[in-house]
Amino acid sequence: MDTTDLKNFLAVAAEGHYSRAANREHVSRASVEASVAALEAELGETLVAEQADGVVLTEAGTTFVEEAAARVARAPMPPVNRGGKAKASKGKGRAPVVKGEPKPFKKRQGR
Template identity: 55%
Template sequence: MEITQLRQFVAVASEGHLGRAATALGVSRATLRSSLDAVEAAVGTSLVTRTADVVELTADGERFLVTARDEIAADDAAKTPAKPNTGGKAKASKGKGRAPKVKGQPLPYKKRQSR
């Protein structure tokens, strides 16, 4: 079972309605129905009872909802990038020690500007 299917199951469980969950996720109702069927097939038990578009969780569905949320949280934590190491010593530039050029001004390291 994929993490997308778990996210869809959690959305349907929290909304309690296939239409609202489909709108929130930006998918069709048929996609949600097939996703719920796939999750139920993977678990091996009925997780929801459906009447029209209204969805209610069974006792097994309540227990699986906790597991699904934990797996989603673990997946999100694994995807967050680690903070880059920002500490350390500042390094001096290795430039020539000259001032920058400014348009219309003589070059800073020459006594006179040539023509």
């Protein structure tokens, strides 16, 4: 089970709505729905039942919340990217010559 899928499922369980869970996790609603569907396919049980005003956890979903929270807590933290040295552009340093236009950085075209 992917840690991201588990985090998305926990957000759905806490918020009770796919859109609010997506906003909470800063991802799209489709990716949250796909994460929940992937977990349901892997476990072979329905974890979430949709209603008119959101979603509710099924009995299997309620029992899986504790296991999902434990797995997320045990998962190793990903390394933090601190960035690196900025690299200079390797451009030509001036605009390219366009046929029929005056040369760049000249007041007028030579004859």
